[in-house]
Amino acid sequence: MTASASRAQRDVSGVxxxxxxxxxxxxxxxxxxxxxxxxxxxxxxxxxxxxxxxxFSRLPGSDVRxxxxxxxxxxxxxxxxxxxxxxxxxxxxxxxGALANYNYAVAHKQTGEFMRYVQTPYTPEVxxxxxxxxxxxxxxxxxxxxxxxxTYSLSAQEIHRVVxxxxxxxxxxxxxxxxxxxxxDLYTASSxxxxxxxxxxxxxxxxxxxxxxxxxxxxxxxxxxx
Numbered sequence: 001m002t003a004s005a006s007r008a009q010r011d012v013s014g015v016x017x018x019x020x021x022x023x024x025x026x027x028x029x030x031x032x033x034x035x036x037x038x039x040x041x042x043x044x045x046x047x048x049x050x051x052x053x054x055x056f057s058r059l060p061g062s063d064v065r066x067x068x069x070x071x072x073x074x075x076x077x078x079x080x081x082x083x084x085x086x087x088x089x090x091x092x093x094x095x096x097g098a099l100a101n102y103n104y105a106v107a108h109k110q111t112g113e114f115m116r117y118v119q120t121p122y123t124p125e126v127x128x129x130x131x132x133x134x135x136x137x138x139x140x141x142x143x144x145x146x147x148x149x150x151t152y153s154l155s156a157q158e159i160h161r162v163v164x165x166x167x168x169x170x171x172x173x174x175x176x177x178x179x180x181x182x183x184x185d186l187y188t189a190s191s192x193x194x195x196x197x198x199x200x201x202x203x204x205x206x207x208x209x210x211x212x213x214x215x216x217x218x219x220x221x222x223x224x225x226x
Contacts, residue, residue: 013056016091016092016093016151016153016173016174016175016197018095018112019066020146020161020171021095021173021216021220022217022220022221022224024173025088025213025216025217025220026217027218028040028056028213029210029213029214034086034154034206034210036057037206037209037210038206039057040054040055040056040057040206040209041203041204041205041206041208041209042124043055043057043203044203044204045201045202045203045204046068046134046201046202046204047201048082048199048201049081049082049084049161049162050071050081051069051070051071051072051164051219052068052069052070052071052072052204052212053067053068053160054067054068054069054070054204054209054212054213055067056068059108062150062179063177063179064175064176064177064178065175065176066173066174066175066176067173067174068095068171068172068173068174068175068216069070069092069171069172069174070169070170070171070212070216071097071099071164071168071169071170071171072169072212072215073097073164073165073167073168073169073170075172081161081162081163082162082186082187082188082190083102083104083114083138083159083160083161083186083187083188084119084159084160084162084184084185084186084187085154085157085158085159085160085184085185086154086156086176086181086184087092087121087156087179087180087181087182087183088152088156088176088177088178088179088180088181089154089155089156089175089176089177089180090153090154090174090175090176090177091151091152091153091173091175092151092152092153092173092175093149093150093151093173093174094147094148094149094150094151094170094171094172095148095171095172095173095216095220096148096169096170096171096216096219096220096223097148097164097165097168097169097170097171098145098146098147098164098165098168098170099145099146099153099162099163099164099170099172100142100143100144100145100146100163100164101143101152101160101161101162101164102140102142102143102160102162102163103140103141103142103143103144103154103158103159103160104138104140104141104142104159104160104161104162104187105137105138105139105141105159106137106138106139106187107137107139107161108134108135108136109134109135109136109137110134110135111135112135112136112137113135113137113138113189114135114136114137114188114189115132115134115136115187115188115189115190116132116133116134116135116136116137116185116186116187117130117131117132117133117185117186117187117188118130118131118133118183118184118186119183119184119185119186120182120183120187121179121182121183127199127200127201128197128199128200129199130186136187138159138187143171144207148223156179156180156181157181157185159185169219171216171219190210
């Protein structure tokens with residue numbers, strides 16, 4: 001990571017620490033109409049790694065993105081997450097629950113236990129495509145346990161996966177920096193993906209976003225003893 005990128009992540013960490021999660025959610029739910037929730041719903045969906053990704057709109061002229069990641073802890077919602085990196089660096093804070101962030105070193109080879117796919121960004125017209133580009137081996141570097149109120153950060157190139165307690169409700173608030181890469185990498189032991197496959201996860205409705213935000217708000221209030 002460059003010195004400038006490291007400074008940017010520290011700056012974003014400070015910004016994230018100043019955001020009150022409950023107030024942010026209230027500001028979305030207290031809108032007099034559903035316009036804001038409809039905009040959020042068009043960019044929100046159930047991620048293949050087992051969590052609900054709720055996206056807030058970017059500010060005009062800004063490349064920084066704020067998202068909620070919610071693992072609902074319900075039957076069928078958990079999955080064995082694939083290791084991956086991102087197109088952007090990010091900082092994430094655990095609002096409630098807990099998680100473990102596993103970081104990996106990768107060696108690209110002609111043979112290996114994991115298949116490497118290059119993922120293109122999602123577009124409403126196409127979805128997101130995965131192109132098989134070879135095999136790899138992954139070596140775990142560390143496992144960072146993050147409790148409620150804790151934060152962790154990653155550069156765009158770092159490979160990781162997040163695991164939450166089985167049947168436990170966990171929610172994080174993540175700030176993403178401007179993308180620095182055109183694609184991301186995904187490493188999976190599953191052979192279900194094919195070269196060029198298009199993935200278009202159904203977007204939530206505004207009611208589904210409202211229900212998830214309401215449940216998270218209630219959880220945060222319970223944790224605060226209010």
